[in-house]
Amino acid sequence: MTGKILVVDDEPQIRRVMKTALSAEGYLIVDAKSAEECFAKLREDRFDLVLLDVNMPGLSGLEACQEIRTNSDIAIIMLTVRNAEADKIAALDAGADDYVTKPFSMPELLARIRAHLRRVPFSAGSGPKLIRFDNVEINLATRHVSVRGQDIRFTPKEFDLLYYFATHPDETIPHGKLLQAVWGPDYGNETEYLHVFVNQIRKKIEPDPANPRHLMTELRVGYRFCLDL
Amino acid sequence: MVEALRPKTGWRNTEGRTTLPRSSPFLRRVCRFLGVAVAVAALTAIDFRVVHANSATAAFSYLLLILGLATRAGLPESIAASFASTLAYNFFFLPPIGTLTVADPQNWVALVAFLVTAITASQLSTSARRKAEEAGFRQQELQRMYNFSRALMLKSDEPSLANQITRQISELFDAQDVWFYDCATNSVCKITTPPSPLEESLLREVGTGGQIWRKTERGALIVPVRLGGRCLGSLGVAGAAFVSEVALQAIAQLVAIAMERTRAQELTARAEAARQNEQLKSTLLDALAHEFKTPLTSIKAAATTVLSRNTLNEMERDLVSVVDEEADHLDRLVSEAIELARIGASPVTLHREPCSVDELISSAVTQLRRLSEGRVLELAIKRDLPLIEIDRRLSELALRQLLNNALKYSPPSSAIQVTAESQGDNVMLRVCNAGQGIPRSEQDLIFEKFYRGREARARIAGTGMGLTIARDIIEAHGGRIWLASEPAKGVQFSFTLPTFASVKAIRQQRQQTVA
Secondary structure (H helix, E strand, O other): OOOEEEEEOOOHHHHHHHHHHHHHOOOEEEEEOOHHHHHHHHHHOOOOEEEEEOOOOOOOHHHHHHHHHOOOOOEEEEEEOOOOHHHHHHHHHOOOOEEEEOOOOHHHHHHHHHHHHOOOOOOOOOOOOEEEEOOEEEEOOOOEEEEOOEEEOOOHHHHHHHHHHHHOOOOEEEHHHHHHHHOOOOOOOOHHHHHHHHHHHHHHHOOOOOOOOOEEEEOOOEEEEOOOO | OHHHHOOOOOEEOOOOOEEOOOOOHHHHHHHHHHHHHHHHHHHHHHHHHHHOOOHHHHHHHHHHHHHHHHHHOOHHHHHHHHHHHHHHHHHHHOOOOOOOOOOOHHHHHHHHHHHHHHHHHHHHHHHHHHHHHHHHHHHHHHHHHHHHHHHHHOOOOOOOHHHHHHHHHHHHOOEEEEEEEEOOOOEEEEEOOOOOOOOHHHHHHHHHHOOOEEEOHHHEEEEEEEEOOEEEEEEEEEEEOOOOHHHHHHHHHHHHHHHHHHHHHHHHHHHHHHHHHHHHHHHHHHHHHHHHHHHHHHHHHHHHHHHOOOOOOHHHHHHHHHHHHHHHHHHHHHHHHHHHHHHHOOOOOOOEEEEOHHHHHHHHHHHOOOOOOOOEEEEEEOOOOOOEEEEHHHHHHHHHHHHHHHHHOOOOOOEEEEEEEEEOOEEEEEEEEOOOOOOHHHHOOOOOOOOOOHHHHHHOOOOOOHHHHHHHHHHHOOOOEEEEEOOOOOEEEEEEEEEHHHHHHHHHHHHHHHO
């Protein structure tokens, strides 16, 4: 496995164990002990993923995540001791792609890191390269989305999810299937992820996000992407 | 200032009649009539002896005297003066002079006209005087009412609003007796001058019944204190110089508004204190969780990294597994202790919302997926169960504790049953396992904090807090939790949660009671 990971945590022991364990897996690890240091490192270098602790003195992990999201699509996994649904949603809303509760087992964290470092291997070659509807244009090859001629930024996971919807139009896709296809085989119960990501996609592509016309909720089952109206 | 406003002539009772002070009223009246007689005699003497007035001049001078008396003294005095003047006028000024006979019939007309004019003028002037007095009195009443409302708005040193109300009324309205009954505390606060015509039972009656009570003795009056049809208490006043029934009702209205304002302020202050307390507790517990879990994270991450490598021999693998498992155990202990502290330190704050029983069970089961892997869960949920109104997060936690308990204390090959059925105003859920059962002697202790079954203590990892957490949560919802167990036949934990309809009905009932 290769990839460059930035570990942001104020606890030196956690940074130490992560550095040792993740380096042993072949990742290149850089660490930062605060949000400010994290921003500096992100400016200096290119990373594939950020492991970001929520509870840090100074700028909190959530604020740091929002700040990173204003100019980067890098994959972000938040680490926190709180396990309530509201906390998970807060992290995802702040722009994180995933959420791991401390203490975690290393194989679990590694599985999540792998899930976020790979690009979803959809068969982009076989289907159409360009999908157009309602002033929205999705370029599957270049991973660009434009709405009314303007480029809209999507985080990798947001794009993967939209990609999956766009290539499976008019199908009711259950929560579990979506999570496994987009996040990876270790996922399946994290319906709150879908809730947050679908809302974010709606805000970007729907004319009226409160009354969606394309990305429809199938109550208690999953979602359906309507291409033709 | 109060003393300066007090009228010099006497005091008014609640019907607004003017009366003399109660000390020797008869003597006073006799003195006044004697005064009238002296005045008429003096005027007659001046007209007859000094001025030698003719009959017309005399008649006008008498009329002037009568008007003066009507304005100053009152109607009875001026009427008495009218008759006395008529007699004197006839005797001294109408021929034949020195007798009470009238020779000329025209003089009869003059005499009768004089009498009628005198009486009418008396009446008019008395009524004008009374109206002026009345207006003055109302103005004073208004001034006092304004002062009272201002005093109520200001912060006072009095221990309670009731004390403030009674003291202010007693001072501003010069009342000997001011009693105030507060429905909310069912107590009477009073300033009294014995013997008082007021009684506590009367105040309670008016406070709850809402009917005005009057008594002529010292103008005693009790009015209800109401706000929008809601009885808040009653207000009784006796021996007050400046309070009419209408004024007392207006005072009661001011009192009601002040009570409502104070109540709202208290509620806000209490809610704010509770919120701050909750926030502080939450922050402290979060900090505590963080402090414990940070080293655990390092331990767990290190141990699992070592375990995931295939370079360990059997002994090393075994020992690192102990580190990993104990880190998990410690994590559970910390999580549950913090959850218990969150729930147990103060009354549980519930964020209730309507929820279906299906949702509750499926959500709790989903969260336990990792623990229940490979186990059979048999769900028997009755159809058409009513919605329940619960705090979802806490209720899920309670159900998870019971499911976790059932999973831990039953053989891995056995099934766990979860049933749900309607039971009056509640929905009853049951979690059954096919474990060893709990001996009767331990059944009462099992919900106690940190208690663990004697048999299980050595074999199964646990904290002894799970069932306490479940009980506290269910009881905070107004539900009940109990268990049934027979040796070697497993354990049935049953609990109830209130339906949405029943919670709504209770809430409405409470609102009506308050109203």
